[in-house]
Amino acid sequence: MLRESMRTGGKEIDLRGVTQGFEEGTEIPHVAALVEFAEAVVARDAARTARAREALRGKLGEAGLVDAAATVAAFHGFVRIADAIGIPYTTAARGEDAPEVRERAGVNDFYRVRTSTTSTPADRT
Amino acid sequence: MRTDLTESHDRAWAAIAAPGTWLEGARRVAVAAEIRRARECAYCAEIKAALSPYAVKGKHHTTGRLSEAEVELIHRVVNDPGRLTESWSQSVLARGLSEGEYVEIVGLVAMVMMLDTFSHALGAPPRALPEPQPGEPTRYRPSGAKKKAAWLPLVEPQDAVPADGPMYPSPKAGYIYRGLSLVPQSLRDYWALAFHHYLPAELVYRFDQSIRAISRPQTEVLAARVSALHQCAY
Numbered sequence: 001m002l003r004e005s006m007r008t009g010g011k012e013i014d015l016r017g018v019t020q021g022f023e024e025g026t027e028i029p030h031v032a033a034l035v036e037f038a039e040a041v042v043a044r045d046a047a048r049t050a051r052a053r054e055a056l057r058g059k060l061g062e063a064g065l066v067d068a069a070a071t072v073a074a075f076h077g078f079v080r081i082a083d084a085i086g087i088p089y090t091t092a093a094r095g096e097d098a099p100e101v102r103e104r105a106g107v108n109d110f111y112r113v114r115t116s117t118t119s120t121p122a123d124r125t
Numbered sequence: 126m127r128t129d130l131t132e133s134h135d136r137a138w139a140a141i142a143a144p145g146t147w148l149e150g151a152r153r154v155a156v157a158a159e160i161r162r163a164r165e166c167a168y169c170a171e172i173k174a175a176l177s178p179y180a181v182k183g184k185h186h187t188t189g190r191l192s193e194a195e196v197e198l199i200h201r202v203v204n205d206p207g208r209l210t211e212s213w214s215q216s217v218l219a220r221g222l223s224e225g226e227y228v229e230i231v232g233l234v235a236m237v238m239m240l241d242t243f244s245h246a247l248g249a250p251p252r253a254l255p256e257p258q259p260g261e262p263t264r265y266r267p268s269g270a271k272k273k274a275a276w277l278p279l280v281e282p283q284d285a286v287p288a289d290g291p292m293y294p295s296p297k298a299g300y301i302y303r304g305l306s307l308v309p310q311s312l313r314d315y316w317a318l319a320f321h322h323y324l325p326a327e328l329v330y331r332f333d334q335s336i337r338a339i340s341r342p343q344t345e346v347l348a349a350r351v352s353a354l355h356q357c358a359y
Contacts, residue, residue: 005344013342030343034346035347038350038351041351049245049246067337074348076238076242077238078319078359079355080231082300083206083209085228087275089358092358094299107358112209
């Protein structure tokens with residue numbers, strides 16, 4: 001989704017940033033502040049979250065901060081459904097597998113992939 | 126604050142307090158309380174820090190209001206969702222939880238985590254838990270549910286019947302939409318909230334449009350980073 005959203009604007013992004021951090025010059029405004037906010041919230045670190053929130057508010061304004069918080073919160077729900085129900089990660093790219101994206105983004109190093117014997121839903125019939 | 130967002134929160138808490146498909150209102154609110162307790166569980170912190178999450182022995186710090194299987198399900202899904210396995214999910218079911226109860230509880234975890242994380246992110250206190258509403262669960266199991274693509278049964282779009290009620294925005298709805306489909310009401314409650322947090326279904330693949338105060342790439346970089354931090358491969 002990140003890659004597609006960038007391509008729509010005629011831009012590319014190095015997906016390694018998802019797991020390894022984004023380099024300066026990534027063409028997403030305020031990417032460092034956004035990522036710091038996301039990381040602070042996931043870590044449930046109140047003091048770090050407060051600092052990241054104020055930094056983000058200064059860059060995005062109140063409405064932008066609220067929508068950033070709403071997005072971060074949304075993915076605290078999505079990931080739990082995906083991982084507790086065990087839906088096939090091989091369908092994450094609009095129903096298709098995208099092994100090159102998984103490899104590039106570092107997803108193949110995740111526990112679920114490393115320990116999985118699943119390849120496609122059809123294999124499970 | 127967007128009014129659609131605050132109204133979606135009001136509806137979500139009301140739904141959490143109401144009788145569900147397999148759980149009564151009081152048990153659903155007890156699940157919400159356990160979700161909050163799980164975030165302070167020392168045993169879960171040990172599991173999270175361990176290289177081998179299933180080798181750690183101990184006891185969850187619990188409210189004491191739910192069964193052992195329910196507590197194990199809630200705590201692991203709250204604290205270490207990226208390292209759940211199919212054999213673990215089967216072990217939870219073997220301890221006496223039905224598939225419907227499992228899925229309904231996962232739906233509640235997803236909703237409460239979304240609601241509480243939003244409050245935390247904005248520096249607001251979590252909302253007080255609602256009063257449970259009386260009534261009986263519907264105990265409705267979709268006739269088309271099959272265990273095939275995931276660890277738990279799903280209703281594929283082509284297997285949905287009118288009695289299930291509305292579930293999918295399109296026949297091509299991805300597996301993330303189908304995840305809670307064994308319990309259609311949980312699916313509807315979850316997505317009624319999630320669409321206001323993320324994007325409405327009709328805009329998810331419209332990358333040229335944004336109805337939020339942040340751009341679509343900004344939205345997706347947040348989504349990708351949060352998912353990666355949870356080790357979510359989907």
